[in-house]
Amino acid sequence: MTLHLDDDELVSCVACGLCLPHCPTYRVTGEESASPRGRIAAMRAVQWSGAPLEGDFTRFMDLCVQCRACEAVCPSSVPFGHLMEGARETLASDTRYQPGWRRAGYRVLGRHRLLLTASTALAVGQRLRLVPRRFGLPRLALRRRPLVATGNDVWLFTGCVMDAWMRETHAAVMRVLAAAGAGVALPGPGAACCGALHEHAGLVEDAQRLARRVIGAFPGEAPVLVDSAGCGAALKGYGRLLGTPDAAEFSRRVMDVHEWLAARVDALPVPARRFPQLVAVQDPCHLRHVQKAHAHVRTVLGRYADLVELDDEGLCCGAGGAYAALHPDMAADIRARKVAAIARTGAVVVASANPGCAMHLAVAGLDVRHPLEIVDEVIRDGR
Amino acid sequence: MPDALVADLRAALAPERVLAEPLELTLYARDAGIIEGHAHVVCFPLTTGEVQACVRIARAHGRPFTPRGSGTGLAGGAVPVEDPVVIVTTKMDRILEVDEEDRVAWVEPGVLNLDLTHSVAHLGLHYAPDPSSQQSCTVGGNVATNSGGPHCLLYGVTSAHVLAIEVVLADGSVALLGGVDAEPAGYDLRGAFVGSEGTMGIATRIAVRLTPTPPAVRTLLLDFLSVEGAAATVTGIIAAGIVPAALEMMDAEITRAVEDFVHAGFPRDAAAVLLVEVDGLPAGVEAAAQVVADVGRVHGARSTRVAADEAERALLWKGRKSAFGAIARIAPNYYLHDAVVPRTRLVEVLSRVYEIAARHRLVMMNVFHAGDGNLHPLIVFDRRENGVMERVTAAGEEIITACVEAGGVLSGEHGIGLEKRDYMPLIFGEADLDAQARLRHAFDPDGVANPTKVLPAGSRCGDLQRVPEGAWI
Amino acid sequence: MSGGAINDGALATFAEEVGADGPVACVGGRTQWSVGGAVEAGTREVRAPAGIAEYEPAEMVVRCGAGTTVADLDAALGEKSQCVALPAWDGATVGGVLAVGRSGIRRLGYGPVRDTLLEARYVSAEGRLVKAGGPVVKNVSGFDLCRLLVGSLGTLGLLAQVVLRCRPVPAVSRWFAGELDPFELRLRLHRPTSILWDGTTTWLLLEGHPDDVAAQAAFARAPEVDGPPPLPTGGRRSVRPSELRALTGRFVAEVGVGIVHTAEAQPPAALSPGAVELNRRIKHEFDPSGRLNPGRSVLA
Numbered sequence A: 001m002t003l004h005l006d007d008d009e010l011v012s013c014v015a016c017g018l019c020l021p022h023c024p025t026y027r028v029t030g031e032e033s034a035s036p037r038g039r040i041a042a043m044r045a046v047q048w049s050g051a052p053l054e055g056d057f058t059r060f061m062d063l064c065v066q067c068r069a070c071e072a073v074c075p076s077s078v079p080f081g082h083l084m085e086g087a088r089e090t091l092a093s094d095t096r097y098q099p100g101w102r103r104a105g106y107r108v109l110g111r112h113r114l115l116l117t118a119s120t121a122l123a124v125g126q127r128l129r130l131v132p133r134r135f136g137l138p139r140l141a142l143r144r145r146p147l148v149a150t151g152n153d154v155w156l157f158t159g160c161v162m163d164a165w166m167r168e169t170h171a172a173v174m175r176v177l178a179a180a181g182a183g184v185a186l187p188g189p190g191a192a193c194c195g196a197l198h199e200h201a202g203l204v205e206d207a208q209r210l211a212r213r214v215i216g217a218f219p220g221e222a223p224v225l226v227d228s229a230g231c232g233a234a235l236k237g238y239g240r241l242l243g244t245p246d247a248a249e250f251s252r253r254v255m256d257v258h259e260w261l262a263a264r265v266d267a268l269p270v271p272a273r274r275f276p277q278l279v280a281v282q283d284p285c286h287l288r289h290v291q292k293a294h295a296h297v298r299t300v301l302g303r304y305a306d307l308v309e310l311d312d313e314g315l316c317c318g319a320g321g322a323y324a325a326l327h328p329d330m331a332a333d334i335r336a337r338k339v340a341a342i343a344r345t346g347a348v349v350v351a352s353a354n355p356g357c358a359m360h361l362a363v364a365g366l367d368v369r370h371p372l373e374i375v376d377e378v379i380r381d382g383r
Numbered sequence B: 001m002p003d004a005l006v007a008d009l010r011a012a013l014a015p016e017r018v019l020a021e022p023l024e025l026t027l028y029a030r031d032a033g034i035i036e037g038h039a040h041v042v043c044f045p046l047t048t049g050e051v052q053a054c055v056r057i058a059r060a061h062g063r064p065f066t067p068r069g070s071g072t073g074l075a076g077g078a079v080p081v082e083d084p085v086v087i088v089t090t091k092m093d094r095i096l097e098v099d100e101e102d103r104v105a106w107v108e109p110g111v112l113n114l115d116l117t118h119s120v121a122h123l124g125l126h127y128a129p130d131p132s133s134q135q136s137c138t139v140g141g142n143v144a145t146n147s148g149g150p151h152c153l154l155y156g157v158t159s160a161h162v163l164a165i166e167v168v169l170a171d172g173s174v175a176l177l178g179g180v181d182a183e184p185a186g187y188d189l190r191g192a193f194v195g196s197e198g199t200m201g202i203a204t205r206i207a208v209r210l211t212p213t214p215p216a217v218r219t220l221l222l223d224f225l226s227v228e229g230a231a232a233t234v235t236g237i238i239a240a241g242i243v244p245a246a247l248e249m250m251d252a253e254i255t256r257a258v259e260d261f262v263h264a265g266f267p268r269d270a271a272a273v274l275l276v277e278v279d280g281l282p283a284g285v286e287a288a289a290q291v292v293a294d295v296g297r298v299h300g301a302r303s304t305r306v307a308a309d310e311a312e313r314a315l316l317w318k319g320r321k322s323a324f325g326a327i328a329r330i331a332p333n334y335y336l337h338d339a340v341v342p343r344t345r346l347v348e349v350l351s352r353v354y355e356i357a358a359r360h361r362l363v364m365m366n367v368f369h370a371g372d373g374n375l376h377p378l379i380v381f382d383r384r385e386n387g388v389m390e391r392v393t394a395a396g397e398e399i400i401t402a403c404v405e406a407g408g409v410l411s412g413e414h415g416i417g418l419e420k421r422d423y424m425p426l427i428f429g430e431a432d433l434d435a436q437a438r439l440r441h442a443f444d445p446d447g448v449a450n451p452t453k454v455l456p457a458g459s460r461c462g463d464l465q466r467v468p469e470g471a472w473i
Numbered sequence C: 001m002s003g004g005a006i007n008d009g010a011l012a013t014f015a016e017e018v019g020a021d022g023p024v025a026c027v028g029g030r031t032q033w034s035v036g037g038a039v040e041a042g043t044r045e046v047r048a049p050a051g052i053a054e055y056e057p058a059e060m061v062v063r064c065g066a067g068t069t070v071a072d073l074d075a076a077l078g079e080k081s082q083c084v085a086l087p088a089w090d091g092a093t094v095g096g097v098l099a100v101g102r103s104g105i106r107r108l109g110y111g112p113v114r115d116t117l118l119e120a121r122y123v124s125a126e127g128r129l130v131k132a133g134g135p136v137v138k139n140v141s142g143f144d145l146c147r148l149l150v151g152s153l154g155t156l157g158l159l160a161q162v163v164l165r166c167r168p169v170p171a172v173s174r175w176f177a178g179e180l181d182p183f184e185l186r187l188r189l190h191r192p193t194s195i196l197w198d199g200t201t202t203w204l205l206l207e208g209h210p211d212d213v214a215a216q217a218a219f220a221r222a223p224e225v226d227g228p229p230p231l232p233t234g235g236r237r238s239v240r241p242s243e244l245r246a247l248t249g250r251f252v253a254e255v256g257v258g259i260v261h262t263a264e265a266q267p268p269a270a271l272s273p274g275a276v277e278l279n280r281r282i283k284h285e286f287d288p289s290g291r292l293n294p295g296r297s298v299l300a
């Protein structure tokens, strides 16, 4: 039995435990099996000592949120994200880790028209109170106004769920970009889904297929801006996922929208009045730990609102892409810590640059907005 | 098919808080050191009563028990030997009481050191012992190993900050050691328990002293062209009657590695740097900082940089505290030593330590608590290289011997555990070890609390301890 | 400076003197002879060796005989502007102070006596010389017998030689007194060395850099005085620091520490049954025949 992991990567963990407090599932359980160090030890047990894949090992891997906080704090630079994706890839191909219904669910994400239809059906279901609240869905719109391209200085990646469920956020982002003087181009249907969830689930081939489609949907040299931290991290990782020069070149063009705006913050209008409420900044894991672009949110948003930091050093909120749907109890326990950290700041409005986090936190009753929605509101109020 | 011991534990705690599957047990085979053992079963009590139940059930089935916190220990203290019941405190992580006036906090053993400090920061207080692992290690583990950290030079190690400990003893009974008043009656049982590495029972509630945050702080970075100059400065500062809050030294190799990692402006061409922090009231701090700079200049400091603000101070400390991060760039594995020598012999011992590493063809760096003579020679290597472990072990032994010959001791903060147990006779004679065994015996007459740790077999005259059968690497 | 007045030979002689049988008690300055109860009649008295064995000022530790008086030790250390954090009552010996384990009125600033002892060589009930701890300022090699010995009243072993942590003598050291709120001072001042309170008057000891002392004194708004008040010597009680607020009657209290000095004797502090049993077992392990300081008990 082997996991097909790189031994060099697997050997690099020295078991110091410095990652433990940054791991959301360890924070909730206090158990090694739910920690980065324990997960690596389990991978070693499989790869080096022939422990079985099925059963406990699968359970330990599946409980990981893939927030990659452990990777960011690891003094030995253990590439945890890559190890976990590799382990899941083996699980998906060699075991029944991803049963048919889960695979089918992920496939819908890549088929945008189907997703939109399904979303409308869900929205109707919500009106009829057929969708339980604990599913954690936002209140979906029955009709979505189409986005209209405004130029071709930059691309905006629109994605799958976000476009279907939170298109208003894209609209706000486009208005802010326009205020900074940038014309925004919109991709064709090829850019339907970044494939991050597939990659996290170990469905690497699906992820690669989607990646190739996405790359094809953004011709030219213009920067590809992303307003969802999870998608942005995935797009920036295409070079590694596909291993081709084209993909690497594409990844170099990808920027989080705040990253792009931060470099041009002086081009943004000076606010007539600042946002009236204190804003707590929640750092999406894939912005902070993977893209390391969380400071840019503060540069941009700080121009328009008074910000307050959380004291939890960027601990994950538990959303984790599909995680909240697959592990609702754990996700809720993780979220409880985040909610408490937000409560300690005294702020009532929370800014989150990732739609998954925003939805997940909103279920706990918080007023969560995309940072650029707040910026948009201030700019529009000033007119 | 779970055995009767596991079944009893599950009945007493809750099934999901008792682990016995092979893969689950593998994850508890070691701490952050390099020795591996084997756990029979792992349990997670939530209360003192449940800890008592774990101990009693273990005993009823003739098994020893091993306490465990976060498993960041480096001496193998939490490594399960003799197939014990591993009792993990990580789910006992509540801060029970914070008394602002008396500056005392009661905590459960699984509270993380840095969490405690964060939770009282708004009161202008902190928990002073600050091991480099403070983000991860538990207060219970700190108590059991008597942990230290950079700022323990002025403020004292864990023992100086623990007032009272509720302990579940090896027979399952509970005793309160020490007290939150100044002079609890009887022998200092609290003092005896601190540093006992789980061999005298399990701490289930701990009262710690909280320290007010000083009104003024100065952080200085001194840069030297010779290790001797830096070491002489250390002695000179102490001799000048200054007790800095922290006095840390980094040698050339580690300074370069750290600089490449954090870009804090550490001089890449220095032979050694000193990171010195003085705190207290403004005038005293100013004067002490001046003395530090003067002493440094006398001993050839090339430059003295004073942190201008809190951000710069944080950056300098980040450099010191990410030393481990930096070394990962050089080789994947490290072996971190821990010994203390008289501060006046630092120069001599350091040169011996470098000589030993060179002779064994090992890469060695030094980043350590110079102010109290606490050396941390750090050997970096790649475990997969043939025969490297033998060289690492041999060098380690010579380093320890060199420190002891200079009048030093085996460990300043990591403890003895399994790692250094067999070196104990280097510094203690038969009568000395016998006395320690008696203390242990008073707490745990049958030797069931974390057996085989700290004292070498046969420490008790005429009472041979069982020899460990644990798997070793 | 290296005294050499006490060497290994002196330790061996002391051990021989203590021997392996018959009741024996160690005498220091006899200033606290009654603490822990009277020694049984017929007990042989011995005295620990005196003198400084080793003192390296740059090391800030000193090795001396347990029979050395604190005053002699401080005089020697004072030449290098150092001292030890042990209360220096007339005639009191280092061994006696450690055996009694009571800290002085500077505990708030200096910490308790138990944090001062780094290494101890003592004579066990079997008459053997035993080493505990080590001669360096930081040490976790093995169990902490030093802390066990501090405050053990000579009932576990008789101290022959010790290594102590030294401290720099502060630049200035000034007492102030007035009708001030001692609890407020304790919260507002940064690490004062001592705050004493008799229910009306507060005495404050400030040490360190002259400017800091002046600034803190100005904040406290108290005039300078010659020194601390005389302490009632009849009894001594230890409470949680905040409980001092509720004190009545005649007393001098160490604010922030929780020690109360009274004229009348105080009942011994209570101990949990579990701790009492541990005390008994420890005494039994170290001195099974009860020959060390017979009649004296840490629980009396």
Ligand SMILES: Cc1cc2nc3c(=O)[nH]c(=O)nc-3n(C[C@H](O)[C@H](O)[C@@H](O)COP(=O)(O)OP(=O)(O)OC[C@H]3O[C@@H](n4cnc5c(N)ncnc54)[C@H](O)[C@@H]3O)c2cc1C
Pocket: C025, C026, C027, C028, C029, C030, C031, C032, C033, C034, C035, C036, C048, C066, C067, C087, C088, C089, C090, C091, C092, C093, C094, C095, C096, C097, C098, C099, C100, C101, C102, C103, C104, C105, C153, C154, C155, C157, C158, C159, C160, C231, C233, C293, C296
């Ligand atoms: C008027 C007065 C008031 C005092 N008030 C205080 C006070 O408020 N706070 C305070 O801390 N101290 C106070 N002291 C006491 C003093 O400073 C020490 O605490 C005291 O114990 C000094 O020891 P000694 O040498 O006189 O010991 P002794 O009185 O001779 O002996 C005390 C105990 O220690 C044992 N002992 C002595 N030497 C050794 C040894 N080498 N090994 C093992 N056991 C030994 C003895 O057997 C005896 O049990 C006061 C003293 C006086 C005279």
Ligand SMILES: Cc1cc2nc3c(=O)[nH]c(=O)nc-3n(C[C@H](O)[C@H](O)[C@H](O)COP(=O)(O)OP(=O)(O)OC[C@H]3O[C@@H](n4cnc5c(N)ncnc54)[C@H](O)[C@@H]3O)c2cc1C
Pocket: A015, A016, A017, A018, B031, B032, B066, B067, B068, B069, B070, B071, B072, B073, B074, B076, B077, B078, B089, B109, B130, B131, B132, B133, B136, B137, B138, B139, B140, B141, B142, B143, B144, B145, B146, B147, B148, B149, B150, B197, B198, B199, B201, B202, B203, B204, B324, B413, B414, B417, B450
């Ligand atoms: C990168 C790194 C840096 C470090 N830096 C420092 C440093 O600067 N200073 C320092 O002192 N140490 C340092 N350490 C060592 C380690 O972090 C400390 O020893 C720490 O106190 C261990 O705490 P833990 O909770 O991880 O305990 P564990 O490793 O789980 O256990 C340590 C010992 O304590 C016992 N134990 C744990 N909990 C209890 C309890 N409740 N009751 C009784 N016994 C118990 C165990 O049986 C074991 O013997 C470092 C370690 C690492 C990996």
Ligand code: SF4
Pocket: A012, A013, A014, A015, A016, A017, A018, A019, A020, A036, A037, A040, A070, A073, A074, A075, A076, A077, A078
């Ligand atoms: S993953 Fe990194 S931080 Fe975590 S235990 Fe391993 S080496 Fe340490």
Ligand code: SF4
Pocket: A022, A023, A024, A025, A026, A034, A035, A036, A039, A063, A064, A065, A066, A067, A068, A069, A070, A071, A080
């Ligand atoms: S990726 Fe996140 S959840 Fe997974 S082990 Fe690392 S820190 Fe824990």
